[in-house]
Structure formats: C-alpha cells, structure tokens
Amino acid sequence: MKNEIEKKSITSEGCKAKLRAIHDTLDILNGKWKISIITSLSFGKRRFMELQREVEGIGAKMLSKELRELEINGLVTRKVCDTKPITVEYELSAYGETLHGITNEMINWGLKHREKIKEELHRQEHVVMS
Amino acid sequence: MKNEIEKKSITSEGCKAKLRAIHDTLDILNGKWKISIITSLSFGKRRFMELQREVEGIGAKMLSKELRELEINGLVTRKVCDTKPITVEYELSAYGETLHGITNEMINWGLKHREKIKEELHRQEHVVMS
C-alpha cells in the first residue's frame, strides 16, 4: 500500500514536470505563426519578403512581431545587410536549430496524417459507389 | 544556370510540402490546451476531473470542448463507465499515440530550455556580484 502511494506520487511528479516542460515549450512557440516561420528558416536564411511569401497568409505586422519575439528568445538572428536596397537576413541561431527535433516530428506527422485522410476519403468513395 | 533554377524550384517544392505538413499538424493541435491534454493522456487514461486537475488552469468548458475536438479527429476515445457515480474515461487512441514523437520532443526541449534559463540566471547573478 505504502509502495503504491509512493509509486503514484513519483509518477505524478513525473507527469507534472513533463506537463510543465510542455508548457514552457508552448510559451516560446506561441502564436499562430512561430512554428511555420522556424520551419521555413530551417531550410536556410530568409529575407523578410521571402518569409512573407513562403509562410502563406501571414501579414507584415504579424511576421515582424513574431520575428521580434523569436529574436528576443534567442532562436533567430537578424542581420541587416548594407546592400543597395537594404535587405535583412533572418537565420536560425544555434539554439533555434535545437527545435529541429520538434519541427521534424511535426512535419512527419503532418505528412502521414494527410495520407491517412486521403485513404479515408478513398474508402468513403467506395462505400458510396457500392 | 538552368540547373540552379531547377534545384531552387525542387527545394522550394520541398519547403512548401513541409510547411503544408506543419500547417496540417497545427490544425489538429490548435487551441491552448490540446497538446497538454494529449501529454497528460499519454501517461494513461484519465477521467474528466483528473484531467482538469492535472492540466492546470483549464476550465470545464475548455476541457470539454478540446476533448470533443480531439475525439472527432480520432485522437482520443471517450468511454462512459456505469459506475455508481457515472464516470467517463478518456484515453489516447492508437492514432493519438502516434503523437508521442511530437510530445516527447516538446517535453525534452522544454526540460533543456528550463536548464538553460536557470544557467543564464546563475551567470547573471555572478555578474551582479562581481
């Protein structure tokens, strides 16, 4: 009995710590666009307009705001280049790269999910046919 | 030149597909609470009140709504048990389990992030001291 209580308490502590970790992560990756921006940057450095084109649907205000927050948290670096028309390069910092694990898992899951939905639709069609 | 264009186009397609995958995943995991709920359920089946206690800060309305959406998307199963005071058990479905990769990565990142922040605070203190 005592062992069970202890066990329960220990695992419960584990849960709480892990839920807190999830919460910490979500705090950094909040907002509608951060993960997409990070994913886009994971393919290489991008300029403002490139990001806006690549992350479909995002407006200049949001992009600017999200980039600033990512920079504050040390995930992205901002570099102003004194080219003829001034350009700005955004890049994942070394710390930002540590998010690869998360984005990769999300990409893979999303790809498989799309396959699954597609299969379900096919099955539906067959049912309707028969 | 032609090769470069082709290369760029190919990688660009890859980016778009991956960004779409990210978008698909985020569509399923939207809202403030879904990932926390899934993480909580990843430790075992939970009843409504247990979830509400474990996922700190969530209200009954939100919990109910998020669980319904997770159920609709086939990630969570709901089982009504005819115990004396009726209880309901929520559990990750087999498909819900496929999110383990994502939640694990987020947990690990969150834990390391907390460590990093802690270290930075220590350094700060030393600077203040000296």
Next chain:
DNA sequence: GGAAGTACTTTCCTCTAGGAAACTATCTCA
C-alpha cells in the same frame, strides 16, 4: 434532506490575437 462529488452545458462577458490597409523611408531603374 442536504451537502458533496461525478460530468458536463450554458450563459455571459472580456480581451487580445490577428487581419487589412495605409503610411514611412530608402534606393534603383527606366
């Protein structure tokens, strides 16, 4: 008989995340 615990639902309200569009400022090219 009433307090307390299950599992929600409903109502009402607030706040802010996020969008649209216009504006700033600088440079280039025709």
Next chain:
DNA sequence: TGAGATAGTTTCCTAGAGGAAAGTACTTCC
C-alpha cells in the same frame, strides 16, 4: 519623376478564443 521593391510601422477594427460562474442531472454519503 514616378513606379516598384526593400523592410517594416501604425492605425483601426472585429471575430472568436477563452474565462468565471451558475445551472443540470444523477448518486451517494452522512
């Protein structure tokens, strides 16, 4: 000289995400 691209900022607005609290319905315990 003015159109177009760079990189934003600012303003104005609203849909809807989410919170607090009360209500519903059933059961069991005291």
